[in-house]
Amino acid sequence: MHDQRLKDIVPFVASVECGSFAKAAERLHVTGSAISKSVSRLERRLGSQLLERTTRSLALTDAGQAYYQTCTRIMEELLEAEAVLAAQRTIPAGRLRLAAPTTYGRLGVMPVLLPFCQHHPELEISMAFSDRFVDLFEEGIDVAVRIGHAADLPASVGSRLLGREKMVFCASPGYLAQYGQPTNRAELLQHKAILYERVDGSAKPWLLTTEDGHADWCEAPCRMALGDVDAQVQAVCAGLGIGQMPTWLIRQQLKSGELCVILPGIQPDGLALNLVWPRRKQLLPKVDALLAALNNLDIGASVLAEIAGQRESGKE
Template sequence: MRDQRLKDIIPFVACVEAGSFTAAAERLHLTGSAISKSVSRLEARLGSRLLERTTRRLELTDAGQAYYQTCLRILEDLAEAESVLAAHRTIPSGRLRLAVPNTYGRLGVMPLLIPFCQQHPEIELSLTFSDRFVDLFEEGIDVAVRIGQTSELPASLGCRHIGREKMVFCASPDYLQREGTPQDEAQLLRHKAILYERVDGSSKPWIFTTADGYPEWRTVPWRMALGDVDAQVQAICAGLGVGQLPTWLVHTQLQRGELVAILPQHQPEGLALTLVWPRRKQLLPKVDALLAVLSQLDIAPS
């Protein structure tokens, strides 16, 4: 029974990818009748129709779509299991799926990925840029770079802490010349704030450090709240107000003099940067090689 299940899965996946019984039969070097019988046998065993047959093309039903995604994961797991045992197991190769935050992925991760791909030509890298929470198992992700809390991770996930953001108050030289440079926290809080707006519509508070060295979050009046960090940087560089941003985001602007650090002696820590991956994939050479490279990420450049 188990052997037959696997035999029926492969023709079903081929039908979905090829779009017809005939094309799937050509791909698998079988007859169209054999493919049709295999899919019908699979549907009978599951008690659910997986494909809608039309004169032009096969279409997945809702049940078929869910089953197709499951079949893909099964076949990928088999391929990865074989790759571990293959003779060339020390050579990173195959499809590798990585999920990264939008802006940090572009500024912090991509500079490491380019030489990584050049060094490992047998790796096919699929890169997802998203600030939403990514379910590694549901979406078939091999490694995720996360900025934020990763407490209470399931035992099935591995985690590596890279570091924490350094936050810096900054403004454009024109703004400071026009409005004056704050010399302490009291003066800073009287300036026009450019804040980040969360998905729920609330504005992200500023972080300060208490005399005891603990972080303290303060809600401040703002002139502008933006739901995109790149837009936030643009507004601050344009002289519209003061912002508190991670150093990885404005490192270049500070070096070029487009932004000036305010109270540079006060740079509290922000969110944590971590790598997360399914533990069962850690022994794969491609995943191990990627984790080694991503461990070089810098979340708090000076």
Template sequence: MFSSDHLKGITPFLYTADLGSFTRAAEHLHLSSSAVSKSVARLEERLGVMLFERSTRRLALSDAGRAYYATCKRVLQELMDAENVLAEQASDLAGKVRIAVPASYGRLRVMPALLQLCGQYPKLQPSIAFSDRFVDLFEERVDIAVRIGMPSNWPAALGQMHLGDEHLIFCAAPTYLARRGTPHTIADLEQHDCIAYGRSDGTPMTWLFAASDGQVERRDVTPRMTVGDAEARTAAVLAGLGVAQLATWLVQEHLASGAIVEVLPSYATPGLPLYLAWPLARQLTPKTGILLQELRQRLTI
């Protein structure tokens, strides 16, 4: 059973750490400096470690003190979040919400959905971050994230909602195909200009092909061009510079208009999974729960 004794001394300790002295902490807590000092000393005695390094000139956290400070701040923030959840009674989608999305997918697919939601819910105040880097939802205090790909170890405190999988197709512009011909086999690609996704060091990503046994086969291609941005690769295809493997969410409007056409359809294959992710504690708030359902309805493939 957890004892309330574990909470004693934490507030004086945190104030002392933040302000750098017992005297200043005492002023903020409306206590005497002696009372704050004794409270911290009792806490150190109970923990069996020195939380501060004391000298006549300075008061600084010890290594153990820094670790304990970080834990206390995190736990208190979680308590504040829990209180906010219980205090929030709104049934409407309103208030501030921080959303993290991948750059290209966010601009092309998530942003239109969010603009619709902002029109439907005038009190919604989204803060939207676009980035292809890994976003730590807890460290950066993100309410909801859209992720392409699933991590090998999904944190237990993180909720997830599968939206579907990408569909990868091979495609080119009609002007390119009129000039170079249409590839009909994988071997034909060797005679074509390929536009591949380039890693940060410039090396091309392998292409995926649907095999006859239903499995997915990876093959290296020798590209004419490597491009480290999805929308820029699409622009290269639209310019008639070659064949690329692209997700349908990236080019669906161009496919509909005929500006880009699919080739090698029998080799099309599923790509990475798409997910909504969120800290489970945030799901208790009405706005997060509503927003998750609204985004699921609009983004599910």
């Protein structure tokens, strides 16, 4: 096969997936003019129009749809062949791109990633910290850590559930000394709340376990609504109110006594923590090694037991 045929296939597929020549150019790090010329050259060689152009978008013709499906199948087979060959290496090596939520990436992933890097000096690690949804294929991600719902994934994506966050209500000793410690659900809902502010500007209510074991969203008097979890922790530590946060986020504050847990019996589990990756990359030693390392991510489930153990030791 002539080299130019393969060269023109990649811009064509990128144009279809990105929806425009300009976005395809950004992905491939070339000019929009180069993409347009490549697709036009491909159409002339095939003798068929593959794309309907408008000023705002691209659309596949019937011939283009058939050709696109063939091209993607060929590219997928090439990637799988490369993965099989790369899997014959026993030492993880090469570039490895990871993505994780900003705060959890810093507090939960980095303590695992740093010794992993030290153990595998032939790896070149690149990590994206972002709270937005990261597209594995569009952004070339090998493994992503996601907090939240991970069902309905396509067959091309592998996933592993690591567990669920443990949520706790907490406040500073100073706040509790001034306003008293709530002893039941009704008293808790009378206290000043430090809430998380959603993207739409609304304050996220508290989630409590009801007497029949179900989770229930409950409104509380909002003292502050903050769109950043680190700022939320600072406000609660400053004694401005009670917060509901995952234990992985406030591990150090709980262990040091800067924050105290309130009514642990009415607090349900939080969001799920998942690993996701392009399934075709799972055979690569570097990806397999990273997945094994991230299987030990701390989701804060043991924090309360550690605190209880510290208290018992202090009594002896």
